[in-house]
Amino acid sequence: MQSKAHAAHAGSGAENLTQLEFLALNSEFNIADGHARQPLTPGQSKIVNDLPLLFEDGEKRPVEQLEREAHAAFFKALGQHRYPSAPGRVLSCYSSSVAMEILSRALASVTDSVALVHPTFDNIADLLRGNRLGLVPLEEDPLHADDLPAELLESVGCVFVTTPNNPTGRVVSAERLRRLAGQCARHGVILALDTSFRGFDTRAQYDHYEILDASDVRWVVIEDTGKLWPTLDLKVGMLVHSENLGLPVEKIYSDILLGVSPLILGMVRRFSEDAAAGGLTELHEFIAAQRSVVRAGLADLSTTGVPDPDSRASVERVLIRHLTGTEVWEALREHHVYALPCRAFYWADPARGDRTLRLALARASAPLAQCVRALRHVLTPR
Ligand SMILES: Cc1ncc(COP(=O)(O)O)c(C=O)c1O
Numbered sequence: 001m002q003s004k005a006h007a008a009h010a011g012s013g014a015e016n017l018t019q020l021e022f023l024a025l026n027s028e029f030n031i032a033d034g035h036a037r038q039p040l041t042p043g044q045s046k047i048v049n050d051l052p053l054l055f056e057d058g059e060k061r062p063v064e065q066l067e068r069e070a071h072a073a074f075f076k077a078l079g080q081h082r083y084p085s086a087p088g089r090v091l092s093c094y095s096s097s098v099a100m101e102i103l104s105r106a107l108a109s110v111t112d113s114v115a116l117v118h119p120t121f122d123n124i125a126d127l128l129r130g131n132r133l134g135l136v137p138l139e140e141d142p143l144h145a146d147d148l149p150a151e152l153l154e155s156v157g158c159v160f161v162t163t164p165n166n167p168t169g170r171v172v173s174a175e176r177l178r179r180l181a182g183q184c185a186r187h188g189v190i191l192a193l194d195t196s197f198r199g200f201d202t203r204a205q206y207d208h209y210e211i212l213d214a215s216d217v218r219w220v221v222i223e224d225t226g227k228l229w230p231t232l233d234l235k236v237g238m239l240v241h242s243e244n245l246g247l248p249v250e251k252i253y254s255d256i257l258l259g260v261s262p263l264i265l266g267m268v269r270r271f272s273e274d275a276a277a278g279g280l281t282e283l284h285e286f287i288a289a290q291r292s293v294v295r296a297g298l299a300d301l302s303t304t305g306v307p308d309p310d311s312r313a314s315v316e317r318v319l320i321r322h323l324t325g326t327e328v329w330e331a332l333r334e335h336h337v338y339a340l341p342c343r344a345f346y347w348a349d350p351a352r353g354d355r356t357l358r359l360a361l362a363r364a365s366a367p368l369a370q371c372v373r374a375l376r377h378v379l380t381p382r
Helices: 004-009 017-024 042-049 051-060 063-077 096-108 122-130 140-145 150-155 174-187 208-215 249-256 262-298 325-333 365-379
Strands: 090-093 113-118 134-139 158-162 190-194 219-224 237-241 315-320 356-360
Touching (some): 051 063, 051 262, 063 262, 113 122, 113 140, 134 150, 158 174, 262 365, 356 365
Parallel strands (some): 113 134, 113 158
Antiparallel strands (some): 315 356
């Protein structure tokens, strides 16, 4: 039998996307991971210059207060006005993966099966599977087009959707969320969302909490500051949940951590305020310009295509007609460029990711342009 490593990334030796991202970490031409690595804007540099003050503030003021302010500023910046403010309803974690692990463990206490969007970032699937949950793939086209089949909802304890999705950038609209929440409520199924990339896309910034609460569904949302701002991975993942969730998330949270650093909470507040005051628009323009560089750099190559024309996420997939993503990854490596072959995003059927490569856009412009030139060279038929 093929090992998972071989099945996912033949040739690289990696067993998951994060291992491929790890190989890229020290390269100047790292366009592999989706973390924010673009240069700070002038407004953000000012916050970094104020770090000693934020440290002092973190020493002096109660962490509960700092946390409340960070949550309020973050949610407000992203149009989430009806988020829960009662104690324990927004659990601040070191990262969204920690929030995901807490949710996975909690789900395993009530169900053995989860319907998960397909494709999506593989660590979501891996954390659910790591807690012995069986997964049912939820394909994006039917998910966005229609109600879910009743047989599916009768067979799972949770529906999990990443919106905007990574790597495709597809967003669940307000109307789809309303219907999905209504369906899940009627079937007694928990609805979980990972909204880590919503900061990039105004179409994902309608008030999800208002819709979820209006439906009576049991819901969980994983929010993330980590993809947005180039804060050297100082970030917060938030596990936000409904009052009626009925899962031991607070107990499991306390099994794993006490809380995140008050310094990071202070930074999240300041970066959120900056985002609300124009930083988010600036970020959208920056990512759109980076995306144009990629698309323009490859536009006339008959060997490539744009699979996600509507995506506004900070990642861009490239369709490759004549080579596999893994072959292109290997060829790019010779130019010291590290992108991400997409097989493992298709956690239920890796072969469907064979013809795509994902590039990270949240990077400095000059190295990204050089990466695109190298990619063009590799993809030009000889
Ligand atoms: C949709 C999504 N959720 C969660 C994560 C995990 O984020 P972190 O590495 O900050 O835990 C990622 C990572 O890229 C992601 O793409």
